[in-house]
Amino acid sequence: MIGMAKACSGGGSLLNYIMNDRKGYELFRNNLCGLNPKEIIEEMNIIQDLSHRAKNKTLSLVLSPSFDDGHKLSNSELKEMTVEFMKDLGIDTENHQFLAFVHTEKLHKHIHIYCGRLNMDSGKLVSDHFIGKKAQWAAHRIASRRNLISAKQIMINKIKANQSEGFTIPKSTKDEIYNKHLKALERQYNSLEEYFLVMRTMGVEVQPSINKQGLIQGYRFVNVATKESFKASEVNRKINIKDIVGNPKIETNKKPKIKFRHGR
Template structure:
């Protein structure tokens, strides 16, 4: 679930966008009697005129459940969530003017809320960090109701990326071991080296620039199709001069010796 909230000047444009029966249906309202966007905003303006200092007198909010959650949530659920969301943002749903409208024109069902920021006594409801508060309010509501939270999805994505990085680290180590095993067979040229690596499931390709010159090499794991620059496998493998195609293998032998030295020194 995603929660968005901001203080704005409001006006007819916002009301016409939110309160549109072609996009969805009205879910809930409080202290408003108007039949159309113009009438509703005029009612809010009567209260807003009690405060002549502020320019942003309207709250515009969105509460957006995950697609799968939205498909199974009832109007009762959506209404309860809307009022809980307002409460968490310091907006009393029993004392403050607001209207909530569900948009269903897209697969992703979501709730738009317009609320008066000016209270009946003319004082403003704080909008301090209202955006962040909206995000956390949605996260808490989703967590309490066993729904998908945008923040939890973000955390899961980060964990997945970190896990993939760890897996790629293992894969790079495996490819380097294959490189070392091929070097131990003393290949007599770059093509022989390529062929041996291919037999171990690693395709080695030269990277050619626009001038037709070799500027590097890449190694491709046949199982995962993951592509690595040579320097990502080992820092010495990234030096073009050490792996020139069709050249004698002194350069590659030098790579192996340097790598062996680094290993012995604990790099």
């Protein structure tokens, strides 16, 4: 299970994306009666305009069970988890305006929550300080209580396993990925595909960025457990994948002629 949260200005684009019947269905709502995004935003603006303290008065939240867990959970369980998630973030589910919408279009069931930050009873704003990290741990606690798969626990287990193999304790996901990259470099490769496979077995997917001309413009590292994605230079500027093997080529469906540009 993965939890995500951020404070934002909200608006029609985000709510139109969330309230899309082709993507899924509404789970439940609170203190809102609008039939479409425009009406809901107008309702929320009435309350949000009572506060002049913050620019970003909307919370965009996502609660995403693992693929396997998502298929087993009922709507009542999804609703209970959503309430637990919001309360863990300091949201009063009785006195805040919010709408929860389940997306199923990608066969990976997840919940989007569009929530106003202003408490209608106290007039206080929900704190957005480190709310992204709080959401990760909130999802972890919910998964632990319900015996569901937690992305945070998967990461913790991998860190412990890495320590037993001589890794240092990573300060961040980027450090964890870089440690695994260094571990992968302990062997030689005849092709980049071999390097990609070794990284994949350690829980990191390496994705080449290929343009229309077939040129590799760079690489991204994706933590399989948490879905966090970074450019190679964001992980560590010392990473230079093109030096792993000489003249690397990658097979694609269009079989483009691969060349490197600007050294990455």
